[in-house]
Amino acid sequence: MKLSQMLFVTLRENPAEAEIPSHKLLLRAGYIRRIGSGIYAYLPFMWRVLQKVSQIVREEMNATGAQECLLPQLQPSELWKESGRWDTYTKAEGIMFALEDRQGRQLGLGPTHEEVITTIAKEMIQSYRQLPIHLYQIQTKFRDEIRPRFGLMRGREFIMKDGYSFHTSEESLKKTYQDMDQAYRNILTRCGLKFRAVEADSGAIGGSGSQEFMVLADAGEDEVLYTEDGKYAANVEKAISIPKKAKSSPFNSYEKRETPKCETIDKLCNFLGCSPSNIVKNVLYEAIFDNGKTVLILVSIRGDQDVNEVKLQNELTKLAHNYQAKALLTLTVPDETAQKKWASKALPLGYIAPDLADDYIEKQKDIEPQFLRFVDHTAVDLKDFVTGANETNYHILGANWGKECNLPKLMVDLRKAKAGDISAHDPNQKLKTARGIEVGHIFQLGTKYSEAMGATYTNEQGEEKPFVMGCYGIGVSRLAQSAVEQSYDKDGIIFPVAIAPYHAIVVVPNISDTEQMAVAEKLYNELNSQGIETLFDDRDERAGVKFKDSELIGIPFRITTGRSLKDGKVEVFKRATKESQDININEVVSIIKNWVETAIKS
């Protein structure tokens, strides 16, 4: 492609809308253009990158025996009502774009395709003889993200590969799950990315086992905890660890003491001269379930620990049926305005105890009249602890469970693991932390959707059984941007050869020099005919502009037909290392071909 004929516009300044390096660079280099919040146009360079990533994904998926198809984006609400996800996905903090057609039918724009695929399986797969089967598609997804961010990283419209597998047994599912684990590792390796596979929470999609693939980058939205022996890595949401031991309490007799202006753990420790691990901290949460019921929650945890809200959500989801609900809609720490809606009197904030009286909750329809009380394991073991007195400016010291304070019945793990904790698998290993971008996620769904939607097959014994399912996603557009986030320098993008929009670029410093042009044209044609995807910068620009542009857009190899022509050579420059060398004109094509092939193979 000749640059003079391309839509090629680069920006010298950073657009104000961009925050992280990859977003700035993709905008500046003319790969993407923002059309609306979280909505981007993929310009010609970007589209080539996305097609290359898609092709790698496709090859690795096909190699496992999965079959490609294309499912509808416009999905009838009935399917989602059958699976029970219509309300959670469209109401409150839901992420599905929902619309109504002229006949008044309700439709959603597909944020994911479990419902559609399960319907197909239900209709087309009748016998165990047809199983296992794995279908996937590469397609645009729509999600009404609460806050779109970072360009393609969190868009409202994005490209994703999603695959769904159907099995007769857990063993068969596990086999495909393992195949996907390997396929995903292959994909990310071929794309030239540094990544880590981590244990994950399966979240709203549900199911048992789940693993995320994280591209490591400081701008990542997720925190990964891992051990250096390589035996453990997990998303912080899921991570487990052994907390440090609590310090022994300096308060060996019970007393209620005045503690003015000690509404935070820090201030209280300073005032009393004790360790945060001597304190039982009580955190108030407000949960809203899908039937409109509001439940107030009190979590008691050791003062030096934090609550893992994902773990709390999972506990609440388990208890939803106690409130005649199916799903949890929101979980928040109620602010002042939220408290006013249900509090019968001012709460002793900062001085709450695990046994805060239920009469703080005003009797109202749709509000559970009692606190749901959880205690984390770290708080259960404490002796002679400090906690609130349920009275502003007073704490109790030297308290013990069963004596001055009742131990909540629900004892669960709600602790957030953190860097520095001792690993659960080996006491000699400590957890370390890294930031990552989640580009892939694989789930063992089990029978959640097939049961809900009555999708069954007949087994060898002639019995009707629900399908055992798995689902596997890769954010194609997110992956492409994460490659930039992981690989750039002050001059621009450094694309891995396998997913760069072009392999090489031929630069003519001076287009009015006929020899420079002739050699460049010849090399450009030869390279392309040898399968090296090559750009030709034949624009009427100064050499400096062309060099800067080629580095900004991140083409791996650059050939300049300039001053070395007098020796029968051209200058060849490697973007990643910035090394340059002069190579004979008649050798350059085969040398570059070799470089490209070597880079793509590894």
Next chain:
RNA sequence: CGGGAUGUAGCGCAGCUUGGUAGCGCACUGCGUUUGGGACGCAGGUGUCGCAGGUUCGAAUCCUGUCAUCCCGACCA
């Protein structure tokens, strides 16, 4: 949704406090010089000042409302 900010030329911004001619840099067009690291000179084009209402002789500027975008939290590939 809660907290913070911003809307002025294609992009980045100034002007607003103290109301009166809409400005700078980059980009763009033409001519000339320059020609291997985002050149220089001269000339030129470019705006519903986010939108609506109000105050005023007069509003980018003051007031009210509204919409959009971005940043910090919950959501996710």
